[in-house]
Amino acid sequence: MPGPLDLQSIVDDIHRELTPRLGEGKVADYIPQLARVDPKRFGMAIVTVDGDVHMAGDAQVPFSIQSISKVFTLTLALGKHGENIWKRVGREPSGSAFNSIVQLEHEHGIPRNPFINAGAIAITDLVLAGHTPKEAIGEVVRFVRYLADEDDIVIDPEVARSEAATGYRNFALANFMRSFGKLDHPVEHVLGVYFHQCALAMSCVQLAKAGLFLAASGTNPLTRHSVVSKQRARRINALMLTCGHYDGSGDFAYRVGLPGKSGVGGGILCVAPGKASVAVWSPGLNHNGNSLLGSLALEMLASRTGWSVFGA
Numbered sequence: 001m002p003g004p005l006d007l008q009s010i011v012d013d014i015h016r017e018l019t020p021r022l023g024e025g026k027v028a029d030y031i032p033q034l035a036r037v038d039p040k041r042f043g044m045a046i047v048t049v050d051g052d053v054h055m056a057g058d059a060q061v062p063f064s065i066q067s068i069s070k071v072f073t074l075t076l077a078l079g080k081h082g083e084n085i086w087k088r089v090g091r092e093p094s095g096s097a098f099n100s101i102v103q104l105e106h107e108h109g110i111p112r113n114p115f116i117n118a119g120a121i122a123i124t125d126l127v128l129a130g131h132t133p134k135e136a137i138g139e140v141v142r143f144v145r146y147l148a149d150e151d152d153i154v155i156d157p158e159v160a161r162s163e164a165a166t167g168y169r170n171f172a173l174a175n176f177m178r179s180f181g182k183l184d185h186p187v188e189h190v191l192g193v194y195f196h197q198c199a200l201a202m203s204c205v206q207l208a209k210a211g212l213f214l215a216a217s218g219t220n221p222l223t224r225h226s227v228v229s230k231q232r233a234r235r236i237n238a239l240m241l242t243c244g245h246y247d248g249s250g251d252f253a254y255r256v257g258l259p260g261k262s263g264v265g266g267g268i269l270c271v272a273p274g275k276a277s278v279a280v281w282s283p284g285l286n287h288n289g290n291s292l293l294g295s296l297a298l299e300m301l302a303s304r305t306g307w308s309v310f311g312a
């Protein structure tokens with residue numbers, strides 16, 4: 001029988017082995033504020049379902065979570081509207097870039113899944129129901145603070161402003177969906193909320209804590225908050241596994257074998273069901289817009305722990 005895993009040594013080793021490669025990949029520059037981030041940053045945090053925290057590098061430095069926020073808004077929308085959300089968004093991998101518009105025309109304004117930009121915008125429209133944009137932004141922030149049990153999580157207003165100023169693609173996607181009658185609220189309102197949720201600043205430790213409910217059948221074992229049912233946690237994980245890395249989702253499943261959600265800020269939230277929630281941050285991206293070294297760090301972690309959902 002192998003002994004218990006020494007997770008702290010594993011994260012320290014991964015950090016040390018990747019240090020010579022820090023700076024690889026391409027930092028997202030279509031959001032000007034993100035282009036200013038130091039490409040050599042690297043952080044990693046593991047929070048186990050037993051509450052142990054293991055970290056390395058810049059694990060306590062907040063960064064822009066970007067599309068990782070889509071996991072939290074999906075969870076909120078499911079809580080508000082239940083399975084009705086599937087009238088507005090599908091649950092199939094897109095095989096296209098995160099910001100692609102190509103499928104929307106043939107598929108009548110219904111995005112493939114909640115994690116590509118079009119799908120996340122549709123989900124944000126559902127989160128807005130019954131709220132002003134300001135209230136909806138407040139709801140998202142409160143929800144993430146509740147999940148992570150951290151009151152000091154905030155939105156970086158500069159990042160939100162920076163993205164709004166250059167968000168031509170997202171305006172195109174939202175206007176296109178609205179033309180099909182698939183958004184209930186004005187495009188400016190929906191994107192106002194969307195840009196703010198993407199601009200949430202969180203550290204790896206905060207992010208791993210916020211995702212812990214997904215590793216523990218829907219209930220955060222640290223706070224005992226029952227966030228979602230067991231079935232819903234399983235389903236969110238399934239979507240993360242199949243769609244969480246856009247047109248790189250197959251490759252991530254092949255190499256890492258765990259549900260994960262990336263963001264163009266260079267973060268990845270990764271769930272090892274029954275074991276731990278893991279967050280990693282390295283700003284340089286690969287050609288699919290996913291963190292290059294972050295994916296590699298998770299591949300190393302999965303192979304050293306045997307945590308892949310497909311078998312050790």
Ligand SMILES: NC(=O)CC[C@H](N)C(=O)O
Nearest residue numbers: 066067098117198263264
């Ligand atoms: N992949 C991402 O993280 C994209 C999120 C970014 N806010 C955008 O909409 O372009």
